[in-house]
Amino acid sequence: MQIFTCPFCGPREETEFHFAAEAGKHRPEPAEEVSDADWADYLYLNDAPKGAAREVWVHATCGEFFVMTRDTVTREITDVTALPGRDG
Amino acid sequence: MTRYSAFSLLREGLRSHRGWRPAWRKARPKPAYDAIIIGGGGHGLATAYYLAKNHGMSRVAVLERGWIGGGNTGRNTTAVRSNYFYPESVALYDLALRLYEGLSQELNYNVMLSQRGMLIAAHTPAQMEICARIANAMRLNGVDGELMGAEEALRRIPLLNQTADARYKCMGGIWQGRAGVARHDAVAWGYARGASDRGVDIIENCAVERLLIEGGRITGVETSLGTIRADRVGVAAAGATPGIVAEAGVRLPIHTYALQAFVSEPVKPCLDTVLLYLGTGTYVSQSDKGEMVFGGGLDRVPTHAQKGNLPAQEVVISGLLEMFPAFGQLKLLRQWAGVVDVVPDSSPVIGPVGPEGLFINCGWGTGGFKAIPAGGWLLAHLMAKGQHHEISRPFDLDRFARGRLIDEAAGAGISH
Numbered sequence: 001m002q003i004f005t006c007p008f009c010g011p012r013e014e015t016e017f018h019f020a021a022e023a024g025k026h027r028p029e030p031a032e033e034v035s036d037a038d039w040a041d042y043l044y045l046n047d048a049p050k051g052a053a054r055e056v057w058v059h060a061t062c063g064e065f066f067v068m069t070r071d072t073v074t075r076e077i078t079d080v081t082a083l084p085g086r087d088g
Numbered sequence: 089m090t091r092y093s094a095f096s097l098l099r100e101g102l103r104s105h106r107g108w109r110p111a112w113r114k115a116r117p118k119p120a121y122d123a124i125i126i127g128g129g130g131h132g133l134a135t136a137y138y139l140a141k142n143h144g145m146s147r148v149a150v151l152e153r154g155w156i157g158g159g160n161t162g163r164n165t166t167a168v169r170s171n172y173f174y175p176e177s178v179a180l181y182d183l184a185l186r187l188y189e190g191l192s193q194e195l196n197y198n199v200m201l202s203q204r205g206m207l208i209a210a211h212t213p214a215q216m217e218i219c220a221r222i223a224n225a226m227r228l229n230g231v232d233g234e235l236m237g238a239e240e241a242l243r244r245i246p247l248l249n250q251t252a253d254a255r256y257k258c259m260g261g262i263w264q265g266r267a268g269v270a271r272h273d274a275v276a277w278g279y280a281r282g283a284s285d286r287g288v289d290i291i292e293n294c295a296v297e298r299l300l301i302e303g304g305r306i307t308g309v310e311t312s313l314g315t316i317r318a319d320r321v322g323v324a325a326a327g328a329t330p331g332i333v334a335e336a337g338v339r340l341p342i343h344t345y346a347l348q349a350f351v352s353e354p355v356k357p358c359l360d361t362v363l364l365y366l367g368t369g370t371y372v373s374q375s376d377k378g379e380m381v382f383g384g385g386l387d388r389v390p391t392h393a394q395k396g397n398l399p400a401q402e403v404v405i406s407g408l409l410e411m412f413p414a415f416g417q418l419k420l421l422r423q424w425a426g427v428v429d430v431v432p433d434s435s436p437v438i439g440p441v442g443p444e445g446l447f448i449n450c451g452w453g454t455g456g457f458k459a460i461p462a463g464g465w466l467l468a469h470l471m472a473k474g475q476h477h478e479i480s481r482p483f484d485l486d487r488f489a490r491g492r493l494i495d496e497a498a499g500a501g502i503s504h
């Protein structure tokens with residue numbers, strides 16, 4: 001069992017968290033000008049990085065989303081940050 | 089190549105098995121090939137075999153960073169079946185199953201296909217209706233599938249939990265008689281032997297570090313054993329595929345997760361089908377040695393580490409005990425994990441990507457062992473002809489931009 005730290009609630013068991021998406025994806029706008037390829041890219045394509053990763057996670061217990069910086073091989077977590085505008 | 093037969097077994101038996109030769113050549117890389125395959129799992133090895141066999145190409149190399157079959161192919165729980173929902177998937181997985189049915193003969197290598205049947209067990213009337221729908225879809229798509237009632241299910245699997253306080257009673261479910269298990273290592277080794285015999289170089293301990301691209305064309309690969317040239321490269325590297333093709337500016341709809349499996353101590357034969365419980369998500373079969381081989385859902389933290397974590401273990405093991413309370417007495421022998429390449433619609437990605445001459449076969453996620461013969465057949469077709477086989481066409485990466493997903497979450501979301 002790994003312990004993740006929610007920026008709002010502190011250290012909790014990994015089962016309370018859900019992976020949401022890789023961080024840094026921006027919804028393309030305006031919708032009527034977005035090509036099918038760009039939309040598919042936004043919806044589906046990932047880097048699936050081996051090693052350093054920045055990801056958006058949600059702490060299901062409190063419902064807040066936040067950015068977690070971690071290593072996908074060693075499992076080390078180096079940072080958790082509330083999303084902009086929500087600083088704990 | 090020595091042909092294996094009852095006679096060769098007898099002969100070797102009489103001379104203390106001293107005459108067996110290695111099944112495939114350990115090759116060193118040549119400077120150039122007509123085609124390179126990255127990844128010596130089942131899909132890569134089958135691709136090499138069919139390139140040689142179906143398309144007469146033998147100047148082919150399979151580059152494997154570790155040992156062949158050491159990835160997911162050697163870590164899987166070996167369930168083979170074609171009980172999918174959509175016509176596209178059934179065409180794909182049933183091509184694989186049909187090839188599996190002749191594979192031991194074809195390769196002269198016993199892949200120990202055991203078509204002992206598989207039951208997907210339902211627990212509520214609503215689930216039974218979904219099962220009826222899938223069984224009907226299977227039949228419309230021309231494969232064997234039937235709705236099995238509770239009585240027949242319990243006759244076949246008498247050890248199932250029938251106690252009054254069972255959380256998930258078996259009401260029956262979908263039965264596919266042609267489903268079963270095969271020996272994973274034998275599939276990798278058999279294809280390797282067949283390919284090597286047709287001139288393919290199988291090169292282990294050779295990690296591809298970079299794709300070489302010149303003027304919009306693939307021209308070879310940079311490896312831990314030096315540069316190797318080819319103008320056709322196929323990537324069949326499961327969870328490592330996104331990292332390899334990133335070089336070529338290609339991004340894939342893949343997240344990588346650990347999927348775990350477990351083996352108990354061996355016991356006398358007591359389970360002669362493959363069983364999946366919809367309620368627990370745990371599935372199990374008994375190996376020829378008597379061990380219970382079982383698994384379930386993914387670890388939910390994306391990872392590239394081939395090891396599992398405790399929460400998923402707890403879910404899978406408690407699921408097994410709900411299904412078979414008697415198994416509570418068994419000791420676990422081993423537990424392990426593989427890094428699986430999961431796609432949002434639970435279907436593989438097969439096709440050309442990025443620079444000319446580059447092709448991929450990945451995204452098999454939790455269920456690509458059963459597809460190995462088809463994956464190899466189709467990637468070989470793509471690499472030889474430069475265009476899709478009609479069965480692989482729907483699985484092209486372009487389905488995401490076209491909105492033509494093949495959502496097999498029901499058929500494939502289960503982990504095997």
Ligand SMILES: Cc1cc2nc3c(=O)[nH]c(=O)nc-3n(C[C@H](O)[C@H](O)[C@H](O)COP(=O)(O)OP(=O)(O)OC[C@H]3O[C@@H](n4cnc5c(N)ncnc54)[C@H](O)[C@@H]3O)c2cc1C
Nearest residue numbers: 127129131153159160161164165167296426456457458504
């Ligand atoms: C626990 C578990 C249980 C499973 N159960 C089932 C089941 O019951 N039924 C089923 O159908 N499927 C099952 N699967 C899924 C199945 O194992 C895979 O989908 C299938 O084996 C994928 O085969 P592959 O050849 O694509 O990948 P792999 O067998 O993983 O082969 C990819 C190879 O590429 C190599 N590679 C990676 N990077 C490089 C590089 N840079 N250079 C050179 N080589 C490289 C790797 O070392 C590896 O050997 C299971 C998987 C797991 C993990």
Ligand SMILES: [Zn+2]
Nearest residue numbers: 006009059062
């Ligand atoms: Zn929280």
